[in-house]
Amino acid sequence: MPLKDISFDEEDKNLFQVPDARLRAEALQHSILPRLHAVLNESVALIREIYGLEALEDSIVSYYPHFRPKRTKELELLYPHAFVGLGGKRDKGKWNGVARKDGKPVQFLPFRFGFLISEQGFELNFHTYWLKGLTGESHKKWFAFHYQHEAIIIRLCFAASMYPFLHFDGEDVRWLSTIRQHYRFMENNGLYGSDYFSHAIQFPITTERIGNLAECYALFYPVYDSYICIAKGEPERFLDLIAKSNDWMEARYDAMEQEDIAESEAEISDEITNAAMVLAERKVRVMPAIRWQVLKRDNWKCCSCGRGSQQNVILHVDHIVPRSKGGADTLDNYQTLCSECNAGKSNRDSTNLRSVLSCIADFNKEI
Ligand SMILES: [Zn+2]
Incomplete structure (x- = not known):
């Protein structure tokens, strides 16, 4: 990590x-x-x-x-x-x-x-x-x-x-x-x-x-x-x-x-400042007080790979439809992703992994 x-x-x-x-x-x-x-x-x-x-x-x-x-x-x-x-x-x-x-x-x-x-x-x-x-x-x-x-x-x-x-x-x-x-x-x-x-x-x-x-x-x-x-x-x-x-x-x-x-020194501090700003921006986008509810709803696990704190991953809360594409700040438009899965997902990809997972869960229940 x-x-x-x-x-x-x-x-x-x-x-x-x-x-x-x-x-x-x-x-x-x-x-x-x-x-x-x-x-x-x-x-x-x-x-x-x-x-x-x-x-x-x-x-x-x-x-x-x-x-x-x-x-x-x-x-x-x-x-x-x-x-x-x-x-x-x-x-x-x-x-x-x-x-x-x-x-x-x-x-x-x-x-x-x-x-x-x-x-x-x-x-x-x-x-x-x-x-x-x-x-x-x-x-x-x-x-x-x-x-x-x-x-x-x-x-x-x-x-x-x-x-x-x-x-x-x-x-x-x-x-x-x-x-x-x-x-x-x-x-x-x-x-x-x-x-x-x-x-x-x-x-x-x-x-x-x-x-x-x-x-x-x-x-x-x-x-x-x-x-x-x-x-x-x-x-x-x-x-x-x-x-x-x-x-x-x-x-x-x-x-x-x-x-x-x-x-x-100038280069290093720019690099660090930029990285920190990207990180801060990514997090600021999540509406206050929603983050913990999203994580709890998703059982504190990544919606993509299913890993949680037991597997030493850091969990992020992610927009399913990005704000730049008109995604809303509602509970439904957020999902929990670990940092690795989050890094692999760009703004262009609006896959709702949570619904994929719950479909699989429903399917498993039925059979
Ligand atoms: Zn993951």
């Missing part, structure tokens, strides 16, 4: 206002989460390119909401945001570098790093939580990592546009205290939750900006990787990874210098 097919527009923003819980949940499951997953895949590919690491070796893809097959209740809740990221693999024998207070083996890790979308926009988020269940010694290892590499982590925050949200208190630490003071305060007071996040990108969220955020993910990845190494009881490789990202950024800079920078 190529990144060029991914964008988020006002309709996606408005989804978080839809009062029908089931429609909202199904749209998250079949339309929002698959796109977030594609963004994560892009980041995983970048991590492979920059560091030569397979991010999914020790991690799994973590979803919110999760939509476990047997939990129908999940479809009845009104979710304020959706998240897809990496979290430590659930494994009894893997996380021996940290321990639980109750002595039971650590199965899953209390942090995750990924992409979050809500009405406010789209952001990158490295969130730690539930650390209460682990021993103080376990926490100290993560704190020690932050103390040791404090200066580089701060530079990394700049490079990856990440903002640390750490605990503070009017007396011990204040807004503009050093990061070290914040961590000391957290350590002394047993406060183990923290966040690093980017400021949310506003809607409409173009392919270009998503690409930038995926790059920020890959740049900040050495911090997450260190958390994983600590949990495994292995030495971190933070400085090695930083060296690799420096090499990668330098190589990219050199390549740009060799070309005629002004010309190439």
Whole structure:
């Protein structure tokens, strides 16, 4: 699923206002989460390119909401945001570098790093939580990592546009205290939750900006990787990874210098802007509030090939008769197509695939 097919527009923003819980949940499951997953895949590919690491070796893809097959209740809740990221693999024998207070083996890790979308926009988020269940010694290892590499982590925050949200208190630490003071305060007071996040990108969220955020993910990845190494009881490789990202950024800079920078920049941004505009135009054509109803009516599946989010495709809502040919903005004139089938269908072709499919379904019913 190529990144060029991914964008988020006002309709996606408005989804978080839809009062029908089931429609909202199904749209998250079949339309929002698959796109977030594609963004994560892009980041995983970048991590492979920059560091030569397979991010999914020790991690799994973590979803919110999760939509476990047997939990129908999940479809009845009104979710304020959706998240897809990496979290430590659930494994009894893997996380021996940290321990639980109750002595039971650590199965899953209390942090995750990924992409979050809500009405406010789209952001990158490295969130730690539930650390209460682990021993103080376990926490100290993560704190020690932050103390040791404090200066580089701060530079990394700049490079990856990440903002640390750490605990503070009017007396011990204040807004503009050093990061070290914040961590000391957290350590002394047993406060183990923290966040690093980017400021949310506003809607409409173009392919270009998503690409930038995926790059920020890959740049900040050495911090997450260190958390994983600590949990495994292995030495971190933070400085090695930083060296690799420096090499990668330098190589990219050199390549740009060799070309005629002004010309190439103009071309690239034109190309990206055009692609984003085509994408935005295609989506703006669908009447507000109709998109989700069309997708639901078509059972969140492509009317041409029958694939849905389970098969890793991105679903679009398409005019059957194009507007340029007088097609109306009514529910009847829309159909769900995956990006591949949509790309193969030009404005000249007004095949109503939905009626073909329902004819086949009717035919099957009759025989
Ligand atoms: Zn299709």
